Amino acid sequence: MLYQILTHTPVYVWAILAFLVYRGVLASRDRELTFGRMLVIPVLMLALALQAIASQFGLASLAMLAWTVGAGAIALQRMRFGSSRAGAGAAPGTVRIRGSWAPLALMLAIFTIKYVVAVALAIQPALADQPAFALAACGLLGLCNGSFLGQLAADIVASRKIGLETLDGMRVEA
Template identity: 50%
Template sequence: MFAQIISHTPLWVWALLAFLVYRGVLASVDREATLKKLSIIPLVMLALSWEGISSHFGITPLTLACWLLPAGIAASLSWLFFRKDRVTAHPDRGVVFQRGSWLPLMLMMGIFLTKYTVGVLLAMHPELVRDPVFTAVVCSLYGIFNGMFIGRLSRIVSLYRNAQPSAILYNGQLNG
């Protein structure tokens, strides 16, 4: 059965997996990036999650609540426990230096595997689409993963906005 599942998986799914692994490995090394660049993966993951929710279950009070509550909790906890020493903002250069982390890869794989598993389960058991418990679990998983991305990104943006430029302009000249 596993071979049949793999063989019926469209090629674009494997391309997406390869891209996500590539981006996750990049995130594991120290690097400088703009806020715009740092926001791409969280936004892509948010779009993938919401596409999965809306296409399978629709946007309903249940799906909204089961995504919003876990997302809010995960974002808050991610914000609270984010290690500020892992990021150095350089607003004068428009970049953030970020220590490498495997967490983005784990979050991306969490969303990918949730989406893949839901697709397989619904192909095998289409009646699950009407099961409120299944719906709640899936939407909650998406909410947790997206909330962690949102919390991390929000904390980095906050650190960037609150950072003091390394050099201050005084009468049009740089003073160190």
């Protein structure tokens, strides 16, 4: 059965996985990013999760509420109690981000949740109507997305406190 699942997975899914692993390995190293580039992975992961929820459970569903609660709770926790990875970049308009393996772990978690949900629904479509399945899947996606969004917010707040330039070229002083 595993062989059938893997061979029936579209090639683009493996390309997405390779891209996520590549970006996760890059995130493990210290690097300088613009504010716009800081947004890429959190926004991409948000789009992947919301696309999965919309196509499999609907955006106006209890599943979406589970995602919202999970994302909101973790985002607030990360913003309030998490540490920022941001520091002043060498070039104007850049932020120095400390490397971490956490983004790779979160990206792989989101990919795995989406993949397992898609396989489970392909094998047993009636699961889409089971509230426990939808709540668990979407709640887990929300926790992962909330972690990305909370870290992004903490990094943006920290970078503004040290007076870095924003994308529009204006200096922001806290």
